[in-house]
Amino acid sequence: MAIDRNRLKLLIGDIDELFESFSAPMGERVRDWIQTAIMGPAFAELREFIEQSRPPVLFLAGRSGHGKSSVINALAGKKIAQTGHVKPTTPQALAHLITFPERFATWQVVDSRGIFETSPPGGAPSPDAAAALAGAMLKHRPDVVLHVISMPEVRALSNDLRVMSDLMRDLRKKTGGDTPLVVVLSKPDIIGNPREWPPERYSRKAAQIKEAIDYFVSDGLQLRAGFRPLDLNTPYRGYEFEPNARNVFCVVPLFAYEEDEPWNVEMLVQAIGERLPKSARLDFYQAQQRKEFLRRLSDSIIKRFAAIATAVGSSPIPVADIAVLTPLQLMMIAVIAGLSCQQLSLSSATQYLTAAGLNVGGAVGMRTAAQQLIKLIPGAGAVVSGGIAGAGTYALGKSAQTYFFSGELRKPEEFEQE
Ligand SMILES: Nc1nc2c(ncn2[C@@H]2O[C@H](COP(=O)(O)OP(=O)(O)O)[C@@H](O)[C@H]2O)c(=O)[nH]1
Ligand SMILES: [Mg+2]
Incomplete structure (x- = not known):
């Protein structure tokens, strides 16, 4: 109830x-x-x-297979999106209304799944793809944009990120709002030895995760200052940023492989929840x-x-x-x-x-x-x-x-x- x-x-x-x-x-x-x-x-x-109160609008961006559906499932605490080999058949963004009947809550999740597929990883998404993504964001007016990037692949995907951060800037200009961009670094377990998990038990894994996030911030985002750990005691659980040229609000690693307990999902919940408009908070938290x-x-x-x-x-x-x-x-x-x-x-x-x-x-x-x-x-x-x-x-x-x-x-x- x-x-x-x-x-x-x-x-x-x-x-x-x-x-x-x-x-x-x-x-x-x-x-x-x-x-x-x-x-x-x-x-x-x-x-x-x-x-x-109204459903929060969560907009997912990122390449197929990087873990978008898994992120949503981890946030919701139940399996609501199909994971694995679901190749997008259309490049359009699809909106889903996800209801939690016993909890009197609803979320709107927009999966922009296919849009990045038109270019190979490493290459910049085509101008068409970028325009389609911009159109989808304008149409759905997300409360938060989650860009999911597989942690082991961050080095290859800085182009995607640059495109995203430009799109965020345009979105803000057009809507006059300040929609936050949250980068989720998925699959932190497979960086280094996948058997060393969770990072609280394997200090080497904790160091590898922090190193990957630091690399992402300094090379991907090209930011040297203006950020701090979300949790001062465990700096490998993500950073939050002061307003910056990349329009990134925070970076959070998340383990969301469905067979196991998710890791760091509370941090992501907190990062999203704090930036949601007041009217969208009740549904966001109550669903979970x-x-x-x-x-x-x-x-x-x-x-x-x-x-x-x-x-x-x-x-x-x-x-x-x-x-x-x-x-x-x-x-x-x-x-x-x-x-x-x-x-x-x-x-x-x-x-x-x-x-x-x-x-x-x-x-x-x-x-x-x-x-x-x-x-x-x-x-x-x-x-x-x-x-x-x-x-x-x-x-x-x-x-x-x-x-x-x-x-x-x-x-x-x-x-x-x-
Ligand atoms: N090892 C590992 N696998 C993951 C994780 N998150 C997702 N996966 C797997 O990665 C694959 C793609 O995930 P999915 O959520 O379907 O990605 P999407 O295409 O972006 O929606 C699936 O087989 C997931 O089980 C993670 O944190 N660690
Ligand atoms: Mg999916």
């Missing part, structure tokens, strides 16, 4: 009702104000994050069920909701009771639950409250849940200040996050000082 867009409407409906039942006795003026200051911004935030990344997404939700709560607490209108914040907080908990692997719903939120020792089981309903929730908020008094509302909401969010992502119950007080 994960975040199902269709459920967002239900959740918002439930929260709206709850909020109505709380705010009805408060008078119209206060109610309207709460509507504008709390529920409006919170609903808008979730709509942007969930409803308006990568807990750590989804947890980070939930962090940003917690921060946004805490900011909304702070604004409420700091308002000139004296809100008598922290209860007005509880619908907001229940909604936040439901979204955190959804990002972990529970259903996006209020009943997931009550599961946390019950675990936290509040008696909200069964028939008592959402209203009781919301009223009980106050007992969990550190520092909640009769009138809440902005600081307390914000810090309390934040602490509650972190506690729920720990519960849903680590299966551990830590009270909100523990997160109060963060």
Whole structure:
């Protein structure tokens, strides 16, 4: 289970009702104000994050047999593209919509497979091929372009790379965007002795991989400075670059032979994810069920909701009771639950409250849940200040996050000082 867009409407409906039942006795003026200051911004935030999210567009370039399909399979964590002897029959780029039904996510993958085939490795791709590639990129407007080059062949393929980097420059000019180019150096295992794997166990292999990447950067890209390791402790896992003439954003080695565990795929996920537009991140991470990344997404939700709560607490209108914040907080908990692997719903939120020792089981309903929730908020008094509302909401969010992502119950007080 994960975040199902269709459920967002239900959740918002439930929260709206709850909020109505709380705010009805408060008078119209206060109610309207709460509507504008709390529920409006919170609903808008979730709509942007969930409803308006869209599939990431991943564009694959590189010669046949270099591992494009394998890269996609490794990223997706399942076999979605055929690998091996599939010779392209047409030189056109083909778009695939890949769905992850149990995870409510979709990716658009564009395979520009045949385009480089019109020239032998070593020779520059023909002007026609370059134009076809440029056309395909303009048509599909990728969020990220992955150029896959087999590591043992990097020396022969600097022409391809030069063509790619020129195309990236043109694409940026035409679209006004800054689509990142990620170079994936595939098949790092077959550099040197293929039996020496993984590089964490064979220091010689680690050195050979780093040497191949360094060569690629200095000779292929002709860059001498302006880059650093993605992971300072393991410099053979790839580099990221400052803006440069080659338009390369990062270089990542990836082992993606289907019979084995992929290697370094987390690094590639991170490199791609960080550069995706906000609207494409949920689908990208959710498809892979990568807990750590989804947890980070939930962090940003917690921060946004805490900011909304702070604004409420700091308002000139004296809100008598922290209860007005509880619908907001229940909604936040439901979204955190959804990002972990529970259903996006209020009943997931009550599961946390019950675990936290509040008696909200069964028939008592959402209203009781919301009223009980106050007992969990550190520092909640009769009138809440902005600081307390914000810090309390934040602490509650972190506690729920720990519960849903680590299966551990830590009270909100523990997160109060963060
Ligand atoms: N040794 C090794 N083989 C790989 C790796 N990645 C892909 N392959 C193999 O290389 C061949 C071509 O891969 P494929 O993904 O179909 O390339 P594509 O034509 O660019 O889509 C397949 O037989 C893959 O199993 C890798 O990291 N190491
Ligand atoms: Mg393929």
